[in-house]
Structures are given as C-alpha cells and as structure tokens.
Amino acid sequence: MIDFHTHSNASDGALSPSELLNRAAAAGIKALALTDHDTIAGFESVSDSVPLGVRLVSGVELSCQWGKVGIHIVGLGFDPLSGGLVEHLSVLDLARLRRAEMIAHRLSQKGMPGALEGAMAVASGAQIGRPHFARWMVMNDHVKTEAEAFKRFLGKGKVGDISTLWPDLQQTVGTIAEAGGLAVLAHPLKYRLTATRLNALCATFVTAGGAAIEVINGHPGPGETERLMSLARAHQLLLSVGSDFHREGEYGAGLGVDTARFPSGSGIWERV
Ligand code: AMP
Numbered sequence: 123m124i125d126f127h128t129h130s131n132a133s134d135g136a137l138s139p140s141e142l143l144n145r146a147a148a149a150g151i152k153a154l155a156l157t158d159h160d161t162i163a164g165f166e167s168v169s170d171s172v173p174l175g176v177r178l179v180s181g182v183e184l185s186c187q188w189g190k191v192g193i194h195i196v197g198l199g200f201d202p203l204s205g206g207l208v209e210h211l212s213v214l215d216l217a218r219l220r221r222a223e224m225i226a227h228r229l230s231q232k233g234m235p236g237a238l239e240g241a242m243a244v245a246s247g248a249q250i251g252r253p254h255f256a257r258w259m260v261m262n263d264h265v266k267t268e269a270e271a272f273k274r275f276l277g278k279g280k281v282g283d284i285s286t287l288w289p290d291l292q293q294t295v296g297t298i299a300e301a302g303g304l305a306v307l308a309h310p311l312k313y314r315l316t317a318t319r320l321n322a323l324c325a326t327f328v329t330a331g332g333a334a335i336e337v338i339n340g341h342p343g344p345g346e347t348e349r350l351m352s353l354a355r356a357h358q359l360l361l362s363v364g365s366d367f368h369r370e371g372e373y374g375a376g377l378g379v380d381t382a383r384f385p386s387g388s389g390i391w392e393r394v
C-alpha cells in the first residue's frame with residue numbers, strides 16, 4: 123500500500139499533516155507523498171516527525187497551463203530547499219491570491235458580496251482555492267452543498283473558473299526536474315481531452331522532462347486504469363497512483379492504493 127497523491131489542511135484537505143500521517147500509518151501505508159496544491163508548507167511541518175513504518179516522500183501538486191487548459195502536475199522526491207522551486211511556489215502563492223480576488227469579484231456580481239474575506243477566513247492561512255469559496259457559499263446559504271457551488275459557480279466553464287494565470291507546463295515540469303524530483307501528470311482523464319489531444323499532452327509532457335502519469339486517482343472508472351497504462355507504455359512513462367484524499371467520504375478516495383497488480387519496474391514508487 124502506498125499513496126502518492128494526498129491533501130492536508132495546508133491546502134484544501136481537512137486533516138492536519140500529522141493527522142494525515144497517523145492515518146496513513148494506521149492504514150499500513152508504506153510510502154506517502156503529501157501533495158498539497160501549490161504549497162509544501164504541510165510537508166515541511168511534518169518531515170522531521172514521520173511515524174515509524176511510513177516513508178514520507180516530498181510532494182506537491184502544481185497548477186499549470188497547457189495552452190488554455192489547466193493541468194495539475196505532481197512533483198515527487200524533490201529537494202524542498204531548491205531555489206527554483208521556492209521561487210516557483212512564491213509565484214503560485216501570488217497567482218492564487220490574484221485568482222481569489224477575481225473569483226470574489228465575479229461572485230459579488232452574482233449577488234454574493236464578501237467572498238474574498240469569507241473564503242480567506244475558511245482557509246485560515248492555507249493555500250486558498252475554490253473549495254474554500256464553496257464552503258463559504260454553503261455557510262452563507264448561497265448554495266446547499268459544495269458540489270452545488272462547483273456545479274453552478276466554480277466548476278469548469280462557470281464564472282469562478284479562472285485558469286489563465288498559471289505558469290506553463292514546460293516551466294513547471296522543468297522546475298521539478300531542476301529540484302531533483304520526478305514530475306507526474308496528475309489525473310489525465312479529468313481534463314476531458316480527446317484521445318488525440320491527450321496524446322499530444324503526453325508528448326509535450328515527456329519532451330519537457332516528465333517522468334510518470336497517474337493511472338489511479340481516487341476511484342477510477344471501468345477500464346480507465348488499463349487505458350492509462352497503455353498510454354504510459356506508448357510514451358514510455360512510469361506509473362504513479364494516489365487516492366487524491368481530501369477528507370472522509372468526499373471527492374477523492376480513502377487513503378492508500380495497492381500496487382500489487384502493476385508489473386515490477388513500472389512504478390515511480392520504485393524510483394523515489
Ligand atoms: P483549485 O485548486 O482552487 O483550482 O480547486 C480545485 C479543487 O477543487 C480540486 O483539487 C478539488 O479538491 C476541488 N473540486 C473540484 N471539483 C469539485 C467538485 N465538483 N466538487 C467538490 N470539490 C471539487
């Protein structure tokens with residue numbers, strides 16, 4: 123059992139980094155990466171106090187863009203002190219703040235004033251993201267559930283979906299590689315690309331220095347893992363797996379993925 127895609131309350135997850143590690147230890151997970159959105163603050167806060175039996179791999183989930191498409195790249199096994207990475211993360215801090223201001227402005231035009239202050243309070247120091255806006259919208263009776271907030275206001279193609287200010291994919295993959303890490307194309311089927319475009323994305327990712335693609339993210343649909351494994355073979359990419367755990371019973375899966383089904387030598391978990 124391993125898990126190379128998880129979130130803590132340093133971004134949009136519910137558990138603190140140490141609660142997450144304890145849960146991973148209890149679940150018998152041997153190797154874990156905490157991959158918060160655009161921050162390594164959670165990883166850094168626990169990297170010196172990892173429970174016995176768990177190997178904590180440095181991790182992050184970086185927002186970037188491939189043309190107009192927002193893409194997530196997971197970085198694994200990098201040096202957290204790398205100057206290039208630290209600089210990249212500070213650019214992302216600012217991008218997330220600017221985006222939050224834009225989201226709040228658009229929500230105020232939809233009759234929801236005060237969203238910036240509200241979402242910042244929900245985030246309480248964490249890397250701010252759309253889920254914090256969603257929770258604030260529920261708390262203020264603008265919507266009934268967070269799912270509804272995404273469906274009507276924050277999800278793909280809605281007013282709060284702003285994806286034009288992230289660094290580009292090449293630069294993002296380069297930053298991870300320069301920091302001595304391996305770059306993983308996260309949840310390749312969530313971008314809803316045609317097969318041709320997905321192939322083009324993988325080719326660009328490989329050329330940029332990418333190492334692996336996620337063949338399991340949360341609960342894959344029927345045949346999805348097999349489809350992604352052949353995509354990995356076609357582009358000579360390693361495999362990565364993760365729950366995308368955020369909180370109990372929501373969005374991602376529970377912690378831990380069994381890697382027994384994958385051929386020996388194919389997994390990034392054998393390299394980091
Ligand atoms: P952001 O990082 O600010 O772009 O927000 C994206 C995050 O929102 C994802 O990582 C998920 O945690 C969450 N998310 C995306 N879509 C949904 C949805 N339909 N319902 C609930 N949460 C979602």
Ligand code: MN
Nearest residue numbers: 129134159368
């Ligand atoms: Mn998330």
Ligand code: MN
Nearest residue numbers: 183194308309
């Ligand atoms: Mn993601």
Ligand code: MN
Nearest residue numbers: 127129183366
């Ligand atoms: Mn994630």
